[in-house]
Amino acid sequence: MEDGNKFIEVRDLHVEFDVRAGIIKAVDGMWLEINRGQTVGVIGESGCGKSVTARAIMNMVPKPGKISGGEILYHRKNKDTGEVTTIDITKLDPDGEVIRQIRGGEIGMIFQEPMSSLTPVYTAGTHIYEAVSLHRLVPVKKVGDQMVETIMTYRKVTKQEAREIAIDMLRRVGIPKPDQRVDSYPHQLSGGQRQRVMIAIALSCEPEMLIADEPTTALDVSIEAQILDVMRELQHSVNMAIMFITHNLGVIAEMAEEIVVMYMGKQVERAKVVDLFYDPKHPYTQALLRSIPKIGKRGERLATIEGMVPDPFHLPTGCVFHPRCPMFMPGKCDRIVPTNKEVASNHWASCLLYEEV
């Protein structure tokens, strides 16, 4: 992995929600790296901080949450010069010019609830025009000034161009009769079509990364497969990174090259998809994989992870997973916080089993 290829680096991110009952550490020392063009899957149970991490990358953590520590380095590449500048997203004004260019323009996002992620009073096309007119620029050739070497200037797209882009995008995400559907309102579209429209909106500005926050959770299995196909196809055609958040291990195995497993706001394991599925290191990942139902093994009880997700106000000491861990080592796991160690080539885990203490 070369440094020039890095796109996003989340380093020791902390996000806290100050609620009446106390402070919830939704993300508690999260590390994550995403390279250009790479698909990284993030899995974990509900409430483990997957979605909050994604929102932190967009610098739009919902109230009353706030980023309370760490940094999110975004290596921004100038499209003309190829020059890379590094921006710490956590330091940006959440309604400022820079983050607004990044949101939608450089990092697109699609959401879990396609049914309600489109504004009900606007057509599919209006949503795409809105995004395109914010982010997409058309190069203008400068004629006559030959002394100055190709200085690129840009103008915003016109309404007509935006409409053409919208129809083209709807066609690319596989919506039938896109020239008519562009004028459809969200309630006239099915759930699968709405998610396609969401993808079309996100990709219309040609972002370098797409954050997909459980994009198929609300859809049925056949539609899910179609949506995943669309995403993969488009990713290949534009060389875009994807941060794919899900709790569905089957989906992630199909989509991602690298997988990050999260538990209680932390990364517990990171590995290439094959390594993770065939040789999981962290007891939590092992337990997760055991809990997948297997076809052909009827009559057996499904393996579950013992115990409950801990109370967010009273986190366990030491390793947060220790009360549920089958490999619990008394005197160690409940005292010492594990650090992230490379346990095999390109395979990281934070577990005291792999630490000399």
Place this chain on the structure above:
Amino acid sequence: MVNYILRRLGYAVIMIVLVSFVGFCIIKLPPGDFLTQKLEQLRARGDRSAESQIEALRAKYGLDRPFMVQYTTWAVNFLKGDFGESFQYERPVKDLLGERLTMTVVLALATLIITWVLAIPLGVYSAVRQYSLGDQIITTISFIGIGIPGFLLALIILFFAIVVLNQDVLGLFSKEYIDAPWSVGKVIDLLKHLWIPALISAVTGTGGLIRIMRGNLLETMGQPFVEAARARGLRNRDVIWKHAVRVAINPLIVILGSEALPGIIGGNALVSIVLNLPTIGPLFVDSLRRLDMYLAGTCIVFFTILLLVGNLLADLVLAWVDPRIRLE
């Protein structure tokens, strides 16, 4: 669409006939009529010809005829544009309402504009800055506005204006301007008087609207499409106004149609009585008290028409702004 409007108008006609009939019945319910009251007065004054005068009037107004005949005659004349004659003023109802109509509409529109122009931004602010100091202040004031009846507030403000500020604020004009032709001075005088009813409506009328706007917007801002709009890179102002408010405001259109339009004529009769405003509200209340049935009946029919038209307009506007409710 045209079909729908025609059908709604058809229902409206039936509704108006029913309401006017029931209204007429209710006005006739108390024993006696306007003329029995008048007879008492004339007798008390010792007028000898009272009986014959009253009989003449009774015949003139058709009060000696059966109820159904009275109603039908009035209803048929109503359609011809003759609303009957007011007993107490001894003038056609049309003229009485006509001379108060302009002021009523001016006052009502002023009220309406002030209420909405204040309520919507305050409601939006209150929702966007939920639990901030500004929200707390707005919330407190709107609860006071909802809690205090308008006429009580009118009395308090009158006391303040007359005793403390020593201003003549009753009615809509000072004495010297009441019958004067329109001039710059008269307009300024009107504005000097208009602030009181305007302030009262601002306090009492906006409270409820602010709360509704705030509640709707808070609910809408929790919707995924608002977050999605922000994730597209819209500035916060556009996320709030073009997406959240645009959706949250729709229910208010129904309120505008069903309350605001009838309110233009009906107005807040109690406030108008306290402030001695020359609007239709006090006239209507008085006509009910005096059994002045043609005046009262006409007012009722007009209120009904406005309510029905207001509702129809609200439905059409709602269908226009919200594609989910497009009429089949």
